[in-house]
Amino acid sequence: MKLPVLPRPARAATKLAGGAIAVALLVTGCGSGSGSSGGSQQPAGLTSADALKDPTEPVTINYAGAAYSADDIKPVLEAFHKEHPNITVNYQAVPFDQFNSVLSTRLSRKDTTLDLYDVDMPRTDAYQARGWLTDLSKAFPDLAGKVDKTSLDAATSDGKLVAMPFQTSSQLLYYNKSLLKKAGIPFPSAKPADRPTWEAVTADAKKAQQAGAKYGLVFDQVNRYYQLQPLAESLGGGSGAGGDKNLTPELETAGWEKSMDWYSSLFKDKISPRGVPVAQTPDLFASGQVAFFPGGPWWGPKFAAESKLDFGVAAYPSFKGGKAVTPTGGWSLGLNPASKKAVASEIFMKFMGLDNGGFAQYMPSLAVPPSNTAGTASFYDEKIFKDPRMAGAVELTKYELAHTATLRARTTGYVEFEDTLSKTYEDISNGASVKSALSSATSTINQAWAKYR
């Protein structure tokens, strides 16, 4: 065979070796050794909130968030940039499921390129234990009275303020008026005093299904502790964790078992559908297939956008003869102890949590209540609450936050706790025996918590 003339082997070899250069560059990259030490270090230049002064030179701070998409938070950042022209906030949205990994990748390395990040309130103790948070007690000494009490509690760990709470939450019971009308069910009242019971809602849900509703009752967060904790609490079952430092699982109580029996029956009787993940439940209600939907006020805008959907809201139910308990808690801002831009970060924290009522006023399209007490007034003026279908939502949210809101269990082992419970709720909804599911959850959590005790 005849081969065409080629470059001389030597030249070909140089070409081939070219690929190795990238690798060589890699290997010579100098490692910045990360000396790790425990405890809480303080970023340089932390000042008291009253003495904060805007920088005279341009500063950029990096903020990683999981609460809002970049789109959601844009108006807040624009308002901040207008007010503080020398500070630029570079926001990076992180998918919630990967948020922990991203934080641990960047915080445990003393990465100075991350200044602020969202703290999911129940994880405050866990993050504090990991040395990820900064003591802000001196920077913001007088938050009491400026933010609501549960938020302040949630942002405090070991008696120190370690995060700036900016957003809290509550829950409502949405119901589909057309489906209830079809079944001849009277609409529940939106007054807190007329709180429906789960037993009555279940019966009405079945009735609505017989009259043509596809599903009777669908929880917004079918497998999340946040929304399902009140079921056990309402029957006096407790938060699920107790003992020293809340490191003993307490799931095998009468309240847990009874409430989970009820939860299991929803799926067994096909009142709720199996196999629908959390992210898809709001779409089921929005498409008019669900009679009752316990969910957050933040779904209001999505539902109100459906012109064909006629719905109303009532109080989050409790069990007959049980305690009224509602989910709460939300997000705070944490400051990376390794941050080199403490002052600019503080200015942004103050803006989010305190200035003129905080961030919520710039986010009218998202009905999430702020922690800031002054900010709640403008929050309840948002357009969504003027929609007749959301009538009563304001009074309800105010009432729940003041009287029935119950924080999730506080423990350094919260991440493992919540994770195990998610799987347990899922198993129970898929038909596992309640007793065995709760006892296997207990042993899983016990194993995971051994290292914290």
Next chain:
Amino acid sequence: MNRTPLPHPGAPAAHALTAPKRRRTGRVVLTVLAVVVALAFLVPVLWLIASTFRSSTETFANSSSMNWHMLWPAHWTLENLRSAVDNGFLRNLANSVIVAAVTVVLGIAISAMAAFALAVVDFPGRRIVFGLVVLSFLVPFEAIAIPLAHTFSDWGLTNNFPALVLPGLGNGLAIFTLRQFFLGIPPELAEAARVDGAGWPRIFLRIYLPLTRPALIGTGLVLFLFQWQAYLWPILVTTSDDKDVAPVAIAKTFAAFSSDYGRVFAETAVLAVIPAVILLGLQRYFVASVASTGSKN
């Protein structure tokens, strides 16, 4: 290039041993079978494409029973695509395309060279090196992503282009594929060229690469899909939204207080259609290579 007819494992080539009529019926049956199987594979993708052109409310309203509206929107809308574009999806797509393209080009070059040395060049220690290559692709990338991300950040390799491309290049599977196909080329060809005084690079470029085009495409697919589906790694090493690749952008449409399934379906459908078009364009290289028909150039 001249197109050689495809071999027929099922029917004799150009031999009138069976009645032509029976062969024609056989072909019709096989064609129908191929079409049915292909459509069965396609149905979920069709659902995705249909969901691109309707509101997510409509998608979920029609998702629990069998009706033709599952695959054919009742109310067509471009809203989802528009919302994807408004959210900078085109830039994310461009990032994905660039990362994938660079990975494929560099990856094929690097893997083919290594595979050639392992399949053709006789040197001591060849088995050990091959063993290392096999071991390397047994290591699930996601399992080492976090420690590797730490290493990358120590090297200052975060939020930049090399950080995204590099993990896709060290691909033992690509080397293994090509080695298997290189072994299938008659060694006499290389031997003859050696006798003619050709060096290894020339044998590699002039004999082995041209003869294994389908395998090179397959390797390209291995490298391409690794990056096209990459999701966890980019989240760990990019810290600004404008560097996000498409799958990450899709994941970010789910925030704690909002979700937009319509946009997710639209973006996923776009990501699915692009490789399909590329593969369709590459079909003509998928015919029998010269090796199988003897060495007639």
Next chain:
Amino acid sequence: MTLTTHHPAGDGAKPPPLPRGTLQRRRLLGNLSAAAIFLTPALALIVVLRLIPVVQAVNDATHTSLPGSTLPPRYVGFDNFTALFSSHAFWSSVQQTLIFNVLVNPLQIVLALALAVLLTQNLPATGIWRTLIFLPAAVPMTGSAVVWGIALRPDGPVNAALASVGIHQQPFLTGQGQVLGSIILIASWIGVGYWMIFLIAGLNDIPTVYYEAAAIDGAGPLRRFWSVTLPLLRRPLLFVLVADTVSNFVLFAPMQILTDGGPQGKSNFLMYDIFHNSFELSDPHTAAAELLVLLVLMIVIVAVQFRLLRSAEES
């Protein structure tokens, strides 16, 4: 482990006996330097990006620390392994992983081979059918998992289709007994077309001469498949067998998106558990210990596969 390297029939680089040893030595040196140049870029990347992290994993597996803590990890020897081996959940995870792989790999290879043979029959518009069957592999897993999650709901379209032929509602992903089968279905939908592409490339490399000879001998289509196609497809088949096995061992996205390892741990495969421990619980030590177990499992299985095909070659 022993690996098959070459066709015994002709060793491409084995020179014919040479009169003088110096020539031979020069040739060996030439080969060595050529091999070094050809292999360096790939090896450097593989070592840095895949093998060094495994060494790190050994280190991680013998230490412990509080999740995400900034304190340095403590050395604990084999404690992480003892904890694993005494945990019932871990053994059930190993068991589920093995069952899944024993079922899914042969199934996918047989299907991929059948489709590859079908689509090398010179049918009209073959390229289109190939592309459509390959397409699922290109759909990002996040998207395809969502589609299957909806399709396989107890009250979803698949059950509706079954109902129309009189089969009552199946639990699929929500049932302990069916979750494994459902994951196999999803994994095969994604994988079969992908492996088919490699087998088509292999089939196209089989010289037509062999088929013609077999046809003249009067061999029927099945006979030709057994005595011509399979033996000549050995190498691509080995590649597909090994690569498919590995890819199914390290599959975790469908479980992460659809089942969280449930119901009751029935889809809690090792790789999902590794992912879950390292990404969701920030516990690199348990994850690393599990990773080493998974690696040992895979090495054993892949070595057996190499052996099998090697003995097939020699017979």
